[in-house]
Structure formats: structure tokens, C-alpha cells
Amino acid sequence: MSQAKTAEPRPYHHGDLRRALVDAARRLLEAEGPSALSLRAVAREAGVSPAAPYHHFKDKSELLDAVAHEGWETLNAQMAEAKARDTGPHQLTGLGIAYVCFARENPALYRVMYDMVREKEALPLDVQGDNDSAYCMVRDTMVEHGADPGAETHLELATIAAWCGAHGLAEMAGFKQFEHLKEELGGERAFLDAVLSHMGLFTAKHGAC
Amino acid sequence: MSQAKTAEPRPYHHGDLRRALVDAARRLLEAEGPSALSLRAVAREAGVSPAAPYHHFKDKSELLDAVAHEGWETLNAQMAEAKARDTGPHQLTGLGIAYVCFARENPALYRVMYDMVREKEALPLDVQGDNDSAYCMVRDTMVEHGADPGAETHLELATIAAWCGAHGLAEMAGFKQFEHLKEELGGERAFLDAVLSHMGLFTAKHGAC
DNA sequence: CAAGATATCTGTACAGCGCTTAGATATGAA
DNA sequence: TTCATATCTAAGCGCTGTACAGATATCTTG
Structure with a gap:
């Protein structure tokens, strides 16, 4: 041009x-x-x-789209940073922690981001394409040193399962019912670590937020 | 009286x-x-x-509260029904399926239910008390014949992890990116089964929706 | 049954919302 | 300098949640 x-x-x-x-x-x-x-x-x-x-x-939702889009870009960047910081076997955990921490530190933005996602009924970035979206980053990391490569393991399904768990935790980590658990475990960060590790798809504990 | x-x-x-x-x-x-x-x-x-x-x-949100409350009651009932239908080792899977199916069959209601939950920052029913809320039902079923009772397994954390996964799947199962997977697996129901089983906390496949 | 107290509902109104339209104004191109 | 165009303002429409005054139906008390 x-x-x-x-x-x-x-x-x-x-x-x-x-x-x-x-x-x-x-x-x-x-x-x-x-x-x-x-x-x-x-x-x-x-x-x-x-x-x-x-x-x-065009209208209000298009403005919110722009806000949400920047949110997804920031999230992608923070996850890429987490992945670069730890290239060991705990990379997946680091990605999960980075995802949930972003949501917990920017709750209002995360809500706008997911409102848009729910409305469009699609994740913001193409899941198929081999771009550098967060989703693909998780999937690729899973290939590199993810969960056990058992016979029944389907890569795409495992990635979706992990994403679902991280999103669920991102939305529910602040619930009042869980406060006693956070105290018991020594803070919210420990709580997030513990729940993620119980999901099985994020294997070990880590420190990256 | x-x-x-x-x-x-x-x-x-x-x-x-x-x-x-x-x-x-x-x-x-x-x-x-x-x-x-x-x-x-x-x-x-x-x-x-x-x-x-x-x-x-009192105001609009109190009306929505009432609607959401009835939604949670229906969900609890459907999960109790699923639990009664199958008393075998796949009870947990049945509960997960029942949860996600309810959300998928009543998407608008499920949204109102969770809007209320997000606003209150708490699940609708007391998690601590030994009532018959869906959360407690999942936890109790986990005790009876849940995941492996390994040394590192924390009951409450495992329940939260399962709930997070189910909620995430409930919100994302309709995303357009996953349509090819549903076709590949033979329908949405098979897709839900497969993702839930990849979460590890819902162990085997089942039929209960 | 009569009468007053009270709960329920209507009519009206206000500020704020998303969005449209017509017109004013500033900028770039000729 | 003139004109076309992009940008912004002013005003307004129909909608929203909510407040308030007044009408009306029911319950309670005598």
C-alpha cells in the first residue's frame, strides 16, 4: 500500500x-x-x-467488541509471557494460572470479554487455524508435554476440557463459599493452584502469576 | 399454624x-x-x-432472583433424578451430564441463573450445610464412588474442580468452533460425554439425559 | 352488617438509555 | 478559493427502571 x-x-x-x-x-x-x-x-x-x-x-455492541478484543489480546500476551517464562514440564499449569489470574485481576473486563463470546457463540480467535491464539497455545503445549498420552486421549477434547475448567474457575474463584478454603490453603493463589491441579489437565503446581 | x-x-x-x-x-x-x-x-x-x-x-433484580431460584430448584430436581436413576459407579458422570444437559436445554434460564450467581458472588445454596443442593449432591457422590482416593485428593477441591468444568462446558458447548467435533463424535450428546470424561472427575461414559 | 385499616393495583411522571435524523463545522482535495 | 466529505452537535423518539399519589378491593374489627 x-x-x-x-x-x-x-x-x-x-x-x-x-x-x-x-x-x-x-x-x-x-x-x-x-x-x-x-x-x-x-x-x-x-x-x-x-x-x-x-x-x-455501528452500535453499542460494536464498541464493547473493541474493548473485549483488546482484552483478549492482553490475555494472549500474558499467556505467551507465562509460556516463555517456564519451558519446563509445568508449562501447562503456568498457562492455566495465567488465564485465571488475568480473569481475577480484570473481572469487569473479563465479563465484557465473555459477554461478547456468549453473544457470538464462538471463541474470539479461530480455533482451527495455527495462529497464536490462547486456545492454540494451550493445545500446542498439551502436545509438547501435556497429560498422559493414553490411548483414549483426544487432543482437541482435552484442550476444550482444560479451557472449560479454567473458565469455570475464573468465574467462580471469587465466590464467598470458597473463602474458608483459601484461608485453609494459604491465599487465593494457592487455592487456584490447588483447584487447577485437581482438574488433572493442569498437572503440577507452579509459580507464574 | x-x-x-x-x-x-x-x-x-x-x-x-x-x-x-x-x-x-x-x-x-x-x-x-x-x-x-x-x-x-x-x-x-x-x-x-x-x-x-x-x-x-423490591426491584427488577428481585424478580429475576425468583426466576433464577426456580431454575436452581429444577436443576437440583433433575440431578437428583439422574442420581436415583443410576446408582452404579457412573453416578458422577450422570450428574455431570444432567447438569450440562439442563443448561443446554434451558440456555436463557441458565443465563439468568448464573447472572444472579455472578452478582451475588455465591452459589445459590449453602455449600457448607448438609442440605440437598446440587453442589452437595456432587460432593457426596464423589465420596461414595468418585475419582481415585489418592493421597493428594481434597474432597472439596475436587468437587469445585468438577463444578467448574461442568459450568464451563455448559457455557461453551454451543460454540461454533466445536461443531465439527460434534459431527465427528456423532452428536452433541456424545461430545458432552467425551469432554466430561476428559475432565477426569467424571469418570466413565453414561446415558442419562 | 357497617366502617375503618390495609394491601393491591393504576396513572402519571422523571431521568437515563440506545439510536436516528438534520444541520453545523472543520478538514482535505480541486 | 471552492467544493466535497468526514466529523461532531442538537434535538428527539420510544424504550427502560423506578417513584409517587390516588383509586379500589379485600380483611379486620366492631
Whole structure:
């Protein structure tokens, strides 16, 4: 491509309202939670009129899509980092911990991410393709030194099972019923480690969050 | 108690508007999905004014609580039924299947149920108490003939791990990426069976949905 | 049966929401 | 300089959750 005609539209008035809107949304999300994420509130936070966002996003859900997309990118990056940090046999555990820790540290963002996933009924990145999505990272790590390569083990199914467990734990780790367990085990991190190891698909204990 | 003073409030005008509202909500939920569940729409469906529900529910979320509560009761009943149907070594698998099947057959209701759970940050029924909640049922079944009673097995953690896996699968089983797997395995039911069995905590395959 | 207390429901209203439309304004191209 | 176009504002529609005043039906008490 040439330089800056078809590549980037480069807005005029605001500089980059699209960017500013996504940032404002993330700021609101962290400060006030997912229920405060109205289009009008985002526009207010960004200092523009309520109708301005419609020149950059088809509707509200498209804005949330953009926020969620950045969330998935961050999650992918953090999991890649965890994988690079530990190349030993506990890599899978490290990935699981990284996943759950991200969700626990960014609960509002994780909720927006999964709201979008539920609406689309699909994980955000192509599972088939050999891209570097988190899902494929888990699957590949499973091949390298995953669970026992028994006769009945189906790679894709094992990956799905692991993903389901990690997602379930990510959503439920904060439940009040489990607080006594966290104390018993010595903190939330130990609790996450313990539950993941009981899932069988994340084999040993580790330290990577 | 005597007859009808402290027992049931028995409303006057409508007969039992509270009941009618919950039923209307469930009807709307099944017909139009969770996004159509506005308080006004429920009141419309029940044939009363928009303000009428406020004499029976503090606010909208309390109405949804009631709907979700009935959902959990139904789920508990279906799991108890599954447990009674098969008293053999595959009881745990039957419970897992019953859980996921309920969620898959009542997706909108399951969403309302878990929205409430996420908001309260707690499972709906007391996990500690020895009541007959689904959670306790899973735990007890695990004791009776669950996974291997190895040295490192912590009953509560194993139950949580199983619950996380089942919830994850319940939310993700419908994802488009998994359709080719369902075909490969011969239907969604076989897919659910296979993923659950890969979780390790639900041991063998079974037939109970 | 009469009458007052109370629970239930209606009508109306308000602020906030997502979104649309028409018009103003700033920018890039001719 | 002029025009086309991209960007933003102002105003408004129908919807939402919720509050309040008043009407009405039922229960309770005499």
C-alpha cells in the first residue's frame, strides 16, 4: 500500500476519537463496573456528544467488541509471557494460572470479554487455524508435554476440557463459599493452584502469576 | 399454624400476581430470550400496570432472583433424578451430564441463573450445610464412588474442580468452533460425554439425559 | 352488617438509555 | 478559493427502571 489513504482513516476533529472512546470505556469499566458502561457515559467520559460514537461504531455492541478484543489480546500476551517464562514440564499449569489470574485481576473486563463470546457463540480467535491464539497455545503445549498420552486421549477434547475448567474457575474463584478454603490453603493463589491441579489437565503446581 | 394468616399472604385482586409475574417472566424468557426480560414487558405479559410488580418485588433484580431460584430448584430436581436413576459407579458422570444437559436445554434460564450467581458472588445454596443442593449432591457422590482416593485428593477441591468444568462446558458447548467435533463424535450428546470424561472427575461414559 | 385499616393495583411522571435524523463545522482535495 | 466529505452537535423518539399519589378491593374489627 502507498502511505496513508487506504491504510488509516486518521480522523480530523478529535484526533482519534475511536481510540479515545475505547480508552474511556476501559477507564469506566475499571472504575464503575460493567453495569456503568453505557454508550452515553462513554461519550461523556470522552467529552463528546452522545451521538458522536456512532461515526466510529455501528452500535453499542460494536464498541464493547473493541474493548473485549483488546482484552483478549492482553490475555494472549500474558499467556505467551507465562509460556516463555517456564519451558519446563509445568508449562501447562503456568498457562492455566495465567488465564485465571488475568480473569481475577480484570473481572469487569473479563465479563465484557465473555459477554461478547456468549453473544457470538464462538471463541474470539479461530480455533482451527495455527495462529497464536490462547486456545492454540494451550493445545500446542498439551502436545509438547501435556497429560498422559493414553490411548483414549483426544487432543482437541482435552484442550476444550482444560479451557472449560479454567473458565469455570475464573468465574467462580471469587465466590464467598470458597473463602474458608483459601484461608485453609494459604491465599487465593494457592487455592487456584490447588483447584487447577485437581482438574488433572493442569498437572503440577507452579509459580507464574 | 392455624389456616391462612401467617402461612401464605394470598393476594386479593389478582389472585396471585407474584406467581403470575414469575410465570410471565419464564414465558418471555423462553420465547424472546434474556434481553427481552424487562420489568415492563413482564408486567405487560401478566396484564398489569408497569408499577404493579413493585408490590411483590423490591426491584427488577428481585424478580429475576425468583426466576433464577426456580431454575436452581429444577436443576437440583433433575440431578437428583439422574442420581436415583443410576446408582452404579457412573453416578458422577450422570450428574455431570444432567447438569450440562439442563443448561443446554434451558440456555436463557441458565443465563439468568448464573447472572444472579455472578452478582451475588455465591452459589445459590449453602455449600457448607448438609442440605440437598446440587453442589452437595456432587460432593457426596464423589465420596461414595468418585475419582481415585489418592493421597493428594481434597474432597472439596475436587468437587469445585468438577463444578467448574461442568459450568464451563455448559457455557461453551454451543460454540461454533466445536461443531465439527460434534459431527465427528456423532452428536452433541456424545461430545458432552467425551469432554466430561476428559475432565477426569467424571469418570466413565453414561446415558442419562 | 357497617366502617375503618390495609394491601393491591393504576396513572402519571422523571431521568437515563440506545439510536436516528438534520444541520453545523472543520478538514482535505480541486 | 471552492467544493466535497468526514466529523461532531442538537434535538428527539420510544424504550427502560423506578417513584409517587390516588383509586379500589379485600380483611379486620366492631
